[in-house]
Amino acid sequence: MAKDQQQRDFLDPTVLAGLAGLPLMARRPMRGTVSGMHISPNRGASVEFAEYRKYVPGDDLRRLDWRAHGRSDRYYVKEFEADTNLRCSLVLDTSGSMEFGSGETTKIQYARKIVAAIAYLAVQQGDAVGLSCVADSIREHLPTRRNPSHLRTLFDLLEKTQGRGETELVDVLHEVAETTSQGAMVIVISDFFVDPDQLRNCFEHLRFRKHDLSIFHLLDPMELNFTFQRPTRFLDMEGGASVFAEPSEIADRYQSAIAEYLDKLQKIVVETGVDYHRVSIDERYQDVLTSFLTRRATARRVR
Amino acid sequence: MSFLQPWMLFALPLAALPVIIHLINQRRYQTTQWAAMMFLLAANRMNRGYARIRQWTILALRTMVIAALIFAVGRPLSSGLIGGAIGGNGSANTIVLLDRSPSMQQRDASGELTKLQSGVAKVTQTLTTLDAQRIVLIESNRSEPKELSKASELLDVPESGPSDASADMPAMMLAALDHIRDGELGQTDVWIVSDLRESDWSAKDGRWASLRDAFAEFGRRVRFRLLAFPESESVNRSIRVSDVVLRSSGDDPHLTLSINLIGNQDAQAKTQTVPITIEIEGARSTVEVAFDGSSAELKGHRIAVPREQGRGWGRVSIPADANGADNDFYFTFDVAPPRRSLIVTDDDQVGRVLKLAAEIPSDVDVQCVADVVSPDGLAAVDWQTIAMVLWHGDVSKSERATIERFVGRGGTVIFLPGPNGNGTNGNGTDGNAELPFGVKWGAWQAEKDPVSIASWRGDADLLSATLSGTSLPVGGIRIERFAAIDGEVTPLATLVGGKPLLGRVATPRGGVYLLATTPSADDSSLAADGVVLYVMIQRALESGARSLRNIGQQTSGESDADAAANFNPIASRDDRMSTERAFTAGVYVDDAKWLAINRGRAEDQSPVVDDTAVDQLFGDLVLDRIDQSAGNTNSIVEEVWRAFLVIMLIAMIGEACLCLPRHTVDSRSSLPKGVAA
Numbered sequence: 001m002a003k004d005q006q007q008r009d010f011l012d013p014t015v016l017a018g019l020a021g022l023p024l025m026a027r028r029p030m031r032g033t034v035s036g037m038h039i040s041p042n043r044g045a046s047v048e049f050a051e052y053r054k055y056v057p058g059d060d061l062r063r064l065d066w067r068a069h070g071r072s073d074r075y076y077v078k079e080f081e082a083d084t085n086l087r088c089s090l091v092l093d094t095s096g097s098m099e100f101g102s103g104e105t106t107k108i109q110y111a112r113k114i115v116a117a118i119a120y121l122a123v124q125q126g127d128a129v130g131l132s133c134v135a136d137s138i139r140e141h142l143p144t145r146r147n148p149s150h151l152r153t154l155f156d157l158l159e160k161t162q163g164r165g166e167t168e169l170v171d172v173l174h175e176v177a178e179t180t181s182q183g184a185m186v187i188v189i190s191d192f193f194v195d196p197d198q199l200r201n202c203f204e205h206l207r208f209r210k211h212d213l214s215i216f217h218l219l220d221p222m223e224l225n226f227t228f229q230r231p232t233r234f235l236d237m238e239g240g241a242s243v244f245a246e247p248s249e250i251a252d253r254y255q256s257a258i259a260e261y262l263d264k265l266q267k268i269v270v271e272t273g274v275d276y277h278r279v280s281i282d283e284r285y286q287d288v289l290t291s292f293l294t295r296r297a298t299a300r301r302v303r
Numbered sequence: 304m305s306f307l308q309p310w311m312l313f314a315l316p317l318a319a320l321p322v323i324i325h326l327i328n329q330r331r332y333q334t335t336q337w338a339a340m341m342f343l344l345a346a347n348r349m350n351r352g353y354a355r356i357r358q359w360t361i362l363a364l365r366t367m368v369i370a371a372l373i374f375a376v377g378r379p380l381s382s383g384l385i386g387g388a389i390g391g392n393g394s395a396n397t398i399v400l401l402d403r404s405p406s407m408q409q410r411d412a413s414g415e416l417t418k419l420q421s422g423v424a425k426v427t428q429t430l431t432t433l434d435a436q437r438i439v440l441i442e443s444n445r446s447e448p449k450e451l452s453k454a455s456e457l458l459d460v461p462e463s464g465p466s467d468a469s470a471d472m473p474a475m476m477l478a479a480l481d482h483i484r485d486g487e488l489g490q491t492d493v494w495i496v497s498d499l500r501e502s503d504w505s506a507k508d509g510r511w512a513s514l515r516d517a518f519a520e521f522g523r524r525v526r527f528r529l530l531a532f533p534e535s536e537s538v539n540r541s542i543r544v545s546d547v548v549l550r551s552s553g554d555d556p557h558l559t560l561s562i563n564l565i566g567n568q569d570a571q572a573k574t575q576t577v578p579i580t581i582e583i584e585g586a587r588s589t590v591e592v593a594f595d596g597s598s599a600e601l602k603g604h605r606i607a608v609p610r611e612q613g614r615g616w617g618r619v620s621i622p623a624d625a626n627g628a629d630n631d632f633y634f635t636f637d638v639a640p641p642r643r644s645l646i647v648t649d650d651d652q653v654g655r656v657l658k659l660a661a662e663i664p665s666d667v668d669v670q671c672v673a674d675v676v677s678p679d680g681l682a683a684v685d686w687q688t689i690a691m692v693l694w695h696g697d698v699s700k701s702e703r704a705t706i707e708r709f710v711g712r713g714g715t716v717i718f719l720p721g722p723n724g725n726g727t728n729g730n731g732t733d734g735n736a737e738l739p740f741g742v743k744w745g746a747w748q749a750e751k752d753p754v755s756i757a758s759w760r761g762d763a764d765l766l767s768a769t770l771s772g773t774s775l776p777v778g779g780i781r782i783e784r785f786a787a788i789d790g791e792v793t794p795l796a797t798l799v800g801g802k803p804l805l806g807r808v809a810t811p812r813g814g815v816y817l818l819a820t821t822p823s824a825d826d827s828s829l830a831a832d833g834v835v836l837y838v839m840i841q842r843a844l845e846s847g848a849r850s851l852r853n854i855g856q857q858t859s860g861e862s863d864a865d866a867a868a869n870f871n872p873i874a875s876r877d878d879r880m881s882t883e884r885a886f887t888a889g890v891y892v893d894d895a896k897w898l899a900i901n902r903g904r905a906e907d908q909s910p911v912v913d914d915t916a917v918d919q920l921f922g923d924l925v926l927d928r929i930d931q932s933a934g935n936t937n938s939i940v941e942e943v944w945r946a947f948l949v950i951m952l953i954a955m956i957g958e959a960c961l962c963l964p965r966h967t968v969d970s971r972s973s974l975p976k977g978v979a980a
Contacts, residue, residue, distance in 0.1 A: 097338035097339070098338075099338075191338060231328060232335055234336075235335065238340075243337075245347070250343070250346050253346035257349070
């Protein structure tokens with residue numbers, strides 16, 4: 001019981017309460033295991049009429065539409081939409097670069113809050129949620145479960161994650177795309193410090209597997225603005241070579257490089273249909289999540 | 304480029320501060336963990352050329368800001384022609400040599416300022432800019448140092464105004480030299496403001512060599528700044544009265560004037576008419592003269608005067624031109640008094656010959672009277688009426704004083720050796736006959752054959768050629784015997800063998816001549832060939848008679864300035880002070896005498912000393928020359944610290960622009976929050 005009452009620094013009950021009213025909706029049909037609030041690609045027994053289909057032997061006679069038979073003298077079976085739950089697969093980048101933070105919080109701390117909030121919301125509405133902590137490979141993996149006790153396991157895993165090692169996000173995302181059953185919601189939280197062209201393939205792979213892909217692109221304000229004043233030796237947090245630079249000399253080229261990268265990424269996410277959220281980690285994460293959830297709730301769904 | 308506070312330039316190394324700070328900053332690097340290495344590496348791979356140029360430009364601009372600030376505080380002066388030479392804070396002492404001669408009153412085409420005004424204004428402005436402290440003015444009239452408390456005083460003192468007297472540049476330089484020596488001055492700047500007229504500079508004067516040597520002793524302690532106004536392209540004419548004769552007797556009393564008009568242009572094919580205004584005691588008349596741009600003469604112009612007209616004055620003037628100082632000429636006229644000669648001799652023959660030569664008037668209007676007295680009869684002589692004395696024989700001590708007074712008044716004396724001088728007997732015995740003025744007769748010398756005159760001064764004085772240019776027949780005179788002249792005389796005629804026959808003693812006024820023989824037939828053929836003797840005596844008489852006239856003609860600057868202050872002006876400029884009367888053209892009353900003062904003849908048309916000659920005059924002395932023109936109001940030196948402040952400002956703005964962040968990627972505003980397909 002003592003562990004139940006343990007305070008987790010990435011969980012804020014007030015924020016979770018505030019977000020509770022917002023549903024986590026999928027943008028495309030999900031292949032769930034039980035009935036839920038999400039559109040399924042299959043026919044089911046909901047109240048929403050889908051279509052008439054010709055009767056074939058073996059169909060349940062109770063589903064024959066006798067009125068249609070009276071009008072046309074043919075046998076039709078009436079079909080209805082199926083509602084299902086979703087499987088939310090959260091992918092958290094735990095490479096060394098995620099430990100960077102110029103302010104009070106680091107990117108991985110910020111990511112934990114987002115992951116925890118989404119997981120909580122998904123379980124609350126009956127959806128299954130799983131977590132993959134990735135760096136150069138999938139280091140930790142929790143399969144998707146929808147029971148509330150699974151949430152604790154997920155939080156425990158979150159709590160012990162640390163950013164270290166290099167990023168091999170491209171390979172990892174391909175692996176996630178393959179290993180996750182089709183029609184899942186995949187949410188990736190990372191700083192995406194990889195070549196955008198390589199990411200394009202990953203995104204297309206996930207899309208091909210009929211996953212609803214959302215990404216949270218976490219960036220530190222210092223990484224965006226590069227407001228260093230003094231000459232600095234930059235040590236790579238993922239173990240690469242260090243770089244000595246005069247900020248006033250290199251700043252403009254750094255700005256050019258990051259602007260080019262962001263532009264390219266922007267173009268790719270538009271082309272690959274990714275729900276993309278660029279987040280500066282000095283923003284309030286509840287605002288980011290509110291924006292994320294609201295947009296999904298109001299978006300036109302596609303079957 | 305020079306500076307009023309050059310010691311500020313010692314702070315120039317501070318301009319390297321930005322570079323030093325940059326280098327220190329490079330060493331004070333920090334180490335930080337960094338995630339977005341891919342962008343740093345990408346930035347390193349990009350072309351660094353522009354960034355490097357920008358970096359160096361920023362450093363250069365920062366350096367420029369500090370340097371410009373230091374330069375501005377150092378109070379830089381504009382270069383100009385002598386900017387580089389006006390070093391640092393200037394010299395501790397400044398002497399201004401100001402040429403006030405009439406030629407300095409030439410104006411430029413616009414007619415705004417004269418050369419003198421421009422020069423004074425420029426020197427004042429320059430000295431004020433340089434903050435010169437001990438300023439001494441030596442102007443051309445008096446050539447005496449006058450201390451000025453500040454530079455702007457130059458504009459106010461009467462000694463910097465126009466004058467009608469010529470300048471004597473060597474004398475001014477000498478005064479400057481004496482002032483430097485007397486005051487044991489240190490670093491001294493000598494500013495010379497002049498139009499380089501030959502008449503003022505006397506480039507061939509022997510004083511220049513000694514001045515050059517004297518100034519050379521100071522080395523670089525004394526520096527000369529020549530503010531020259533050499534140009535004379537403006538059209539200028541000057542007028543001068545060469546002769547005035549009053550004929551009040553007879554039925555037709557009139558004044559005869561000879562007027563010369565001189566121009567500074569070459570003779571032109573097309574002549575023009577110049578109106579000459581003649582004013583006789585207020586009554587004006589105009590006569591037009593054809594003028595070819597070079598010269599014209601109005602000779603024997605008659606102007607009727609009242610029968611009772613005695614002494615009077617007049618003025619001739621021409622219309623205004625480039626130089627207003629030579630457009631007027633004053634003159635006085637009077638009825639000529641009798642020319643009275645005194646012949647002191649015991650020798651009747653000599654007395655008769657001399658009397659004859661002195662009594663025959665050279666002009667019908669002139670009355671010539673000659674009295675022959677022996678030395679014993681001198682007590683009864685009225686010296687105030689005597690124009691010339693012909694003294695044959697020795698002079699006693701008391702008589703010497705009388706003669707000296709007579710010469711001091713302006714009279715002329717011609718001494719002839721007596722047959723029995725002091726200890727002489729006419730037979731070649733040595734004698735020692737003392738004369739006034741430091742000369743004495745030596746022994747008589749007799750030759751076997753008559754001696755002729757080898758050379759004589761035909762250009763001036765008693766034996767000069769006639770107005771028509773014909774020489775006097777001096778060479779035809781034969782000298783049987785002559786007395787030696789002991790003492791310092793200027794020979795006017797020299798015998799074969801080199802002995803002087805006629806000499807002149809230098810005196811401030813009057814004329815003192817020594818004729819080494821007598822007109823006696825035993826001594827010379829002067830009486831037989833009487834022309835030379837007659838002309839000689841008449842010229843001496845005319846010269847002496849001038850002192851008897853109650854009118855006079857002077858060149859400006861001849862009179863003593865203090866005495867001239869008491870002159871009463873009859874016609875003169877009203878704007879000049881009384882102390883300047885000796886140097887101001889006009890007609891004045893000096894006691895009972897009317898005096899017409901005019902500019903010197905050399906002022907009418909004097910060439911400019913060329914650049915080579917000026918360089919030679921100063922030799923190795925430190926000379927910076929600035930050629931100016933009248934009316935040029937551009938300052939010689941000017942403080943230009945404002946320009947450096949502007950440069951500093953521009954550099955600061957440039958640096959600020961280059962330091963501005965080129966563009967930043969704002970995650971909140973520049974890019975959308977999220978994208979969903």
